[in-house]
Amino acid sequence: MSVRHALLALLSEGPKYGLQLRQEFEARTGVVWPLNVGQVYTTVARLERDGLVASDDGEEPGPQKAYRITPAGGEELAAWLRTPPAAEAPPRDELVIKILVAARLPGVDVAQIIQAHRRRLVETMSRFTRLKQDAAEDDLGLLLVADAEIFRLEAFVRWLDAAEARIRHHAHAPAAASATPSPGHSATPTPPNTPSGPARRGPGARATR
Amino acid sequence: MTAAVLELRGVTKVYGAGATEVHALTAVDLTVQAGEMVAVMGPSGSGKSTLLTIAGSLEAPTSGEVLVEGTSLAGMSAGDRARMRRRHVGYVFQDYNLLPGLTVTENIALPLELDGVRARKAAEVARHTLDDLGLADHGRRFPDELSGGQRQRVAIARALVGDRRLLLADEPSGALDTQTGEVVMRLLRKACNAGAATVLATHDAQLAAWADRVVFVRDGVTVDQAGPAAGPESLLTADTPR
Secondary structure, eight states, rough: OOHHHHHHHTTTOOOOOOHHHHHHHHHHHOOOOOOOOOHHHHHHHHHHTTEEEEEEHHHHHHSSSSEEOOHHHHHHHHHHHHHOOOSOOOOOOOHOOOOHHHSSTOOOOOHHHHHHHHHHHHHHHHHHHHHHHSTTOHHHHHHHHHHHHHHHHHHHHHHHHHHHHHHHHHHHOOHHHSSSTTOOOOOOOOOOOOSSSSSSOTTTTGGOO | OOOEEEEEEEEEESOOOOOOOGEEEEEEEEETTTTTTTEEEOOTTTSSHHHHHHHHSSSOEEEEEEEEETTEGGSSOOOHHHHHHHHHEEEEOOOOOTTTTTHHHHHHHEEEEEHHHHHHHHHHHHHHHHHHHHOOOGGTSSSGGOHHHHHHHEEEHHTTTTOOOOEESSTTTTTSSSHHHHHHHHHHHHHTTTTTHHHHHHHHEHHTTTTOOOEEETTTTTEEHHHHHGGGHHHHSSOOOO
């Protein structure tokens, strides 16, 4: 997250005091992006050091000091807005890893594990939805942040739904899955001499229930 | 303690027989209180729509019992059940089901007229409902003159008109974009806060998140439940301490 650029954005509206910056930051981004008090002042001091922000007097950074954005700060802000977020591959998600492991472990009820994660995600989505419901209509910052969280969480729920369907399908068609053994598929616990034919429910197939 | 508006006790629904037998629902228990919104969440074919039709007495369960405001549907005559449906149960479907030849006000007044309310009185109640839901301007228009979101809001108005205590919604924002879907959910929430018990069937977690409680169904069985959700204030302590 870039507190730095959020503060530059606030200052691009006009000069502001330290205290004002903190209050407006909180008001705009809503309760879902809490800051500790000192963070605003240390960040704005760094912006000043880098020439992106200027102040009128030699006071210590704090609530009473007034800041304004410099032309260099304006350019920095404009460039940041247009720069796409870090494009490198995301780190492997812990949830994905857990489901991958659960799908391979014998004796584990994957469906139950998927459901436990689904429930937690939906509960968190409910809390953000409640936040939206209770938010004032003009609290744009809060509504945008809540939406973003809801979409992010929903993506995981949808992935869990897809994963569950895929794992079930896989378990229901063991013959097809084991017909062409390939590296990385060797863990499928299918007996080698499964009778051919449309065996809809192979051994252990209901493990996903 | 508030009375349960809807109660399902061990409801099972089997379609077909023998080799083609399908268990759409198996021993489902569900209680919904006045003012409560319960989402029934599951993938297609999980039994959630069957649950709604049985809750609304459009279909009878193979076994088990359905009670609406404490009265068992099994003990009612077909006529009484139809009357109960007309008076107390409102349905909201994904495809709106509005009659194209009637104006918005006429569509909303129709269930009242079918129940013997005089046309003029029914239209008056319909206009009042439209007013309550912020749809007063749409009364004289026909459904095909409205956007999808407006049609669904009218369908909710029709589901609520009169003395409806049970609202059954099947994927109510299925065909709508996210923002319009949110308008529809806010409206359902408003109806619920005014005292209607609401059951919402959906596969969509965003929709389910509007409910007080989420019941998860898989293969006709309720497998889990989420909520009641902790207040939004707990979001503050979840990750980033202040």
